[in-house]
Amino acid sequence: MSNAQPPQASFWNDTGRSGIAAWIFSTDHKRIGLLYLYSTFGFFLTGVLLGLLLRIELIAPGRTIVGPQTYNALFTVHGVVMIFLFILPSFPGAFGNLVMPIQVGARDVAFPRLNLLSWWLYIIGAVIVLVSLFTGGGAPDTGWTFYVPFSARTGTNVSLAVFGVFIIGFSAILTGLNFITTIHRLRAPGMTWDRLPLFTWSLYATAWVQVLATPILAITLVLVMAERLLGTGLFDPARGGDPLMYQHLFWIYSHPAVYIMILPAMGVISDIIPVFSRKPIFGYKMIAFSSLAIAAAGSLVWGHHMFTSGMSDTAVLVFSFLTFIVAIPSAIKVFNWVSTLYRGSISLEAPMLFALSFILLFSIGGLSGLILGAAATDVHVHDTHFVVGHFHYVMFGGSGFAFFAAMHYWLPKFYGRRYAEKPALLAWALMFTGFNLLYFTMQVLGMKGMPRRYYDYLPEFASLNLLATVGSWILAAGLVIMLVNLFRGLRGGVPFEGNPWGGATLEWSVATPPPTENFEEEPLVTHGPYDFEGMGKP
Amino acid sequence: MNEHHIISYRKLTGIWLVLLLLTALTVAITRVELGGYKVLAALTIACAKAGLVIAFFMHMKYEGRLLRWLLFLALLTLAIFIGLTFFDVLYR
Numbered sequence: 137m138s139n140a141q142p143p144q145a146s147f148w149n150d151t152g153r154s155g156i157a158a159w160i161f162s163t164d165h166k167r168i169g170l171l172y173l174y175s176t177f178g179f180f181l182t183g184v185l186l187g188l189l190l191r192i193e194l195i196a197p198g199r200t201i202v203g204p205q206t207y208n209a210l211f212t213v214h215g216v217v218m219i220f221l222f223i224l225p226s227f228p229g230a231f232g233n234l235v236m237p238i239q240v241g242a243r244d245v246a247f248p249r250l251n252l253l254s255w256w257l258y259i260i261g262a263v264i265v266l267v268s269l270f271t272g273g274g275a276p277d278t279g280w281t282f283y284v285p286f287s288a289r290t291g292t293n294v295s296l297a298v299f300g301v302f303i304i305g306f307s308a309i310l311t312g313l314n315f316i317t318t319i320h321r322l323r324a325p326g327m328t329w330d331r332l333p334l335f336t337w338s339l340y341a342t343a344w345v346q347v348l349a350t351p352i353l354a355i356t357l358v359l360v361m362a363e364r365l366l367g368t369g370l371f372d373p374a375r376g377g378d379p380l381m382y383q384h385l386f387w388i389y390s391h392p393a394v395y396i397m398i399l400p401a402m403g404v405i406s407d408i409i410p411v412f413s414r415k416p417i418f419g420y421k422m423i424a425f426s427s428l429a430i431a432a433a434g435s436l437v438w439g440h441h442m443f444t445s446g447m448s449d450t451a452v453l454v455f456s457f458l459t460f461i462v463a464i465p466s467a468i469k470v471f472n473w474v475s476t477l478y479r480g481s482i483s484l485e486a487p488m489l490f491a492l493s494f495i496l497l498f499s500i501g502g503l504s505g506l507i508l509g510a511a512a513t514d515v516h517v518h519d520t521h522f523v524v525g526h527f528h529y530v531m532f533g534g535s536g537f538a539f540f541a542a543m544h545y546w547l548p549k550f551y552g553r554r555y556a557e558k559p560a561l562l563a564w565a566l567m568f569t570g571f572n573l574l575y576f577t578m579q580v581l582g583m584k585g586m587p588r589r590y591y592d593y594l595p596e597f598a599s600l601n602l603l604a605t606v607g608s609w610i611l612a613a614g615l616v617i618m619l620v621n622l623f624r625g626l627r628g629g630v631p632f633e634g635n636p637w638g639g640a641t642l643e644w645s646v647a648t649p650p651p652t653e654n655f656e657e658e659p660l661v662t663h664g665p666y667d668f669e670g671m672g673k674p
Numbered sequence: 675m676n677e678h679h680i681i682s683y684r685k686l687t688g689i690w691l692v693l694l695l696l697t698a699l700t701v702a703i704t705r706v707e708l709g710g711y712k713v714l715a716a717l718t719i720a721c722a723k724a725g726l727v728i729a730f731f732m733h734m735k736y737e738g739r740l741l742r743w744l745l746f747l748a749l750l751t752l753a754i755f756i757g758l759t760f761f762d763v764l765y766r
């Protein structure tokens with residue numbers, strides 16, 4: 137594709153409206169993507185602040201900065217913000233919107249207005265969650281899982297918080313619907329299913345989970361509200377209800393939801409690794425297939441959160457078995473990425489460093505997940521800091537680091553300017569070090585028996601907790617450097633032109649920043665997404 | 675496939691009556707001691723009712739193949755979800 141086209145109006149300039157209305161009422165998928173980016177990332181930073189407060193409280197035994205009730209509220213809000221306001225909506229909402237339509241060769245998503253509605257629903261839900269923190273009985277203190285019977289009885293403002301999350305659920309369902317339709321109907325000529333970039337494949341699998349699983353969360357949350365407001369007794373054994381039913385319902389959604397968090401992250405990694413190894417991806421079909429397999433099998437393993445809950449032993453056996461099955465497609469991906477690296481000509485730039493650390497951190501998280509998936513070992517570490525370490529490894533070390541990789545990889549394309557490389561590497565190094573210091577220590581603490589969700593602990597855990605808290609500061613320092621560098625670079629850095637990394641997917645063939653309608657004329661796709669030799673040819 | 679199929683009032687009323695009848699049945703069987711089968715009975719009646727609503731009130735009986743498949747997929751997912759919980763409920 138030649139670069140000799142006349143300059144096109146980029147999506148930054150070309151608007152009918154002015155001021156903020158040009159953004160919050162825009163139906164352009166790129167603008168909506170950036171809206172999602174700013175809003176979800178804003179919540180991420182909020183969540184980080186809360187996380188740092190948690191760690192400061194845990195720096196020494198006894199009360200340090202907050203008492204038990206505040207601590208309960210802090211970890212609840214930290215969890216709710218990170219899960220429902222950051223990591224679930226961020227990948228599909230931000231990078232899905234920014235990149236996917238261009239990757240399939242479309243001008244926009246299938247339903248642009250619905251897309252805008254999704255963002256609005258997200259914002260409305262988020263505002264309701266925020267309001268719930270300061271009204272009624274105060275911030276919820278149930279943990280992000282809202283387990284009954286406590287969530288049905290606590291005096292804090294659970295009803296409103298749960299209602300906010302309910303609304304955000306609709307946003308996710310609509311985004312999923314939109315993406316499925318876009319990927320089915322709007323692919324450019326020549327963009328066959330086996331030429332679909334793996335990021336798009338992963339979004340496709342994710343979208344199905346969003347559509348099929350999110351309604352169950354919505355129903356569950358309505359039931360909690362009914363229990364609180366109407367006293368239905370659904371979860372109350374004294375009145376014929378079953379508290380375990382709540383846990384089933386909650387995890388029927390929330391376990392697949394962790395695949396909404398990790399699948400697109402894996403997609404990002406599958407797109408970045410080949411570009412920075414200058415080698416076609418190894419096992420394209422298996423990676424695409426394993427996304428679907430993870431989405432399908434991952435929907436059937438929710439019971440592994442309930443091994444110690446008093447669920448029947450038969451169910452423990454079945455769910456433990458199913459859990460081990462999900463490990464297979466996940467391992468397929470890891471092995472394929474590593475095989476892609478093998479004998480590639482690797483260049484260690486910022487996106488690649490984040491991608492490589494994803495592989496390591498995700499593997500640690502995934503393998504510690506097997507310890508939890510085996511019922512015998514889970515009984516010992518259930519509800520300890522081992523679990524907290526485990527899910528931060530997958531959600532933060534996995535999805536979070538993939539999000540940073542995506543920011544360094546794709547944002548210059550959309551802003552037309554780039555960040556400085558050296559500070560990016562420094563930020564990465566600090567974050568990687570701090571991350572492992574923080575969460576590996578947590579896993580050790582958990583093995584030694586420190587329970588989660590307590591503001592206090594036995595004196596023998598003191599030195600390791602101090603270490604973890606110091607780790608959280610190193611991590612935070614890295615984050616600050618990364619942010620400042622990105623912010624300065626994307627606003628005033630050196631211009632980013634053409635296709636400096638040599639990506640072969642369609643988003644690298646359009647102008648930088650992309651024009652409003654993405655393509656001058658409908659593209660004709662003649663080569664696969666990782667065919668670096670074929671991309672130069674017409 | 676896309677033409678508008680109109681269901682007569684008579685048919686709709688008939689289905690509504692059947693739904694009411696099934697509801698009455700649901701209430702009635704709570705008074706009979708069925709042991710472990712009470713869940714099965716309740717679910718069977720609920721499925722029959724949902725089936726009627728989907729087929730006639732939601733027009734699925736007259737829709738094209740694609741829509742039916744999509745609905746089937748969603749229902750299958752739901753059935754698997756509910757089905758798996760029985761490993762817990764039945765063996766507790």
Ligand code: HEM
Binds near residue numbers: 211608
């Ligand atoms: C600097 C970053 C972060 C720090 C310092 C941090 C710290 C913590 C700590 C100390 C806890 C455990 C509280 C306890 O059980 O006593 C916790 C819980 C949690 N964190 Fe983080 N975290 C960070 C980032 C994240 C990210 C990026 C995510 C998700 C994407 C996340 C999701 C969660 C969740 C879901 C919980 C469980 C809350 C609950 O028990 O209900 N955290 N975090």
